[in-house]
Amino acid sequence: MRLTRKASGDGGEISVECTSCGHELVHYDSYGLFASHQSGEKFGDIYRCPNEEGFETEAEAREYEPEHEGDWDEIVCLSSTHNGSFYTDKGGTLYEGYPC
Numbered sequence: 020m021r022l023t024r025k026a027s028g029d030g031g032e033i034s035v036e037c038t039s040c041g042h043e044l045v046h047y048d049s050y051g052l053f054a055s056h057q058s059g060e061k062f063g064d065i066y067r068c069p070n071e072e073g074f075e076t077e078a079e080a081r082e083y084e085p086e087h088e089g090d091w092d093e094i095v096c097l098s099s100t101h102n103g104s105f106y107t108d109k110g111g112t113l114y115e116g117y118p119c
């Protein structure tokens with residue numbers, strides 16, 4: 020099976036990048052009025068940076084924080100200060116943190 024990525028702007032899934040490390044964010048959830056008594060209106064999407072708990076490879080970690088002294092696995096994306104969470108609003112603007 021071949022996975023194809025939709026180009027952004029066609030109404031499909033958009034690709035968003037971590038504002039700190041630049042890694043592509045992972046879609047985590049959507050938020051909105053999804054409870055059974057609510058309208059079902061979607062407000063936006065919730066994303067997480069996969070580097071929030073550390074980088075996959077030493078090369079990536081060193082590239083992100085070249086001046087770091089010590090073990091590379093201590094290096095984490097700065098988005099960890101807000102749990103690696105990002106979210107978009109209805110207009111598709113990306114914010115740091117988690118929607119209330």
Ligand SMILES: [Zn+2]
Pocket residue numbers: 037038039040041042068069070071096097098
């Ligand atoms: Zn990041």
